[in-house]
Amino acid sequence: MNRARMLISCPDQPGIVAAVSQFLFEYGANIVQSDQYTMDPEGGMFFIRIEFDLTELATRVEKLRADFSVVADKFKMDWSLSLASQKKRIAIFVSKEDHALLELLWHWRAGDLNADIAMVISNHNDMRSLVEPFGIPFHHIPVTAATKAEAEQRQLEVIGDGVDAIVLARYMQIVSPSFIQNYANRIINIHHSFLPAFVGGKPYAQAHNRGVKIIGATAHYVTDELDAGPIIEQDVQRVSHRDNVEDLKRIGRHIERIVLARAVAWHVEDRIIVHNNKTVVFN
Secondary structure, three states: OOOEEEEEEOOOOOOOHHHHHHHHHHHEEEEEEEEEEOOOOOOEEEEEEEEEOOOOHHHHHHHHHHHHHHHHHHOOOOOEEEEEEEEEEEEEOOOOOHHHHHHHHHHHHHOOOOOOOEEEOOOOOOOOHHHHOOOOEEEEEEOOOOHHHHHHHHHHHOOOOOEEEEEEEOOOOOOOOOHHHHHHHOOOEEEEOOOOOOOOHHHHHHHHHOOOOEEEEEEEEEEOOOOOOOOOEEEEEEOOOOOOHHHHHHHHHHHHHHHHHHHHHHHHHHOOEEEEOOEEEEO
């Protein structure tokens, strides 16, 4: 109840860690974890994630924020402060494939995902019977080329102000720029990633025909440029000529599940800082 997380990015210079540590010391806070990274000590960017405990945090947090802004202004910091006790609320978007959704539901039910799943939204009704036994609201909002704008408006209305992040768990629709701007660096997507990359339909069949030796998956934040947002997590697995198309699909689903679950967990635990089109992940 008394633990907070602070994320900071700023131009690198001497005294940053000392100033933050001294501030928290004078407040009576106890730092329990600190991770930092600098891009280049000579003129680069500095990033730090700090967890600390502070007695009666809930009643003191607003004053703490106001007082820390003096330190932040001195070092030109881009910073955020969140309370560990306030779980982030996420909405999961899904279409007809259930593997990524199920992984998140299992992690949530086991208590391994430190978030509240506020709702599941789908452009199909297939996942309703899977989701509702978990006690999670399910919203079916059909999407067609002709009704896409209206559907996204309806999605925003359903989400309201009560969701901190959106997870696209194999949601097979392109999200419009007008929708994305409401959730900058707060929409997480998962997709297959091959070397080389196979675009268009039937990517696993394309990969099989080319005899790939590695397949994988990428979780990233969604931006206006399709599948080109800041990468959060990736993983791969070796395959061989013995694996047919169905084998590749099965292996791909497994990797997608793991990669997405990691990315979502790191996001809700405030472990990610986005800088330009890259991420610093303190995991």
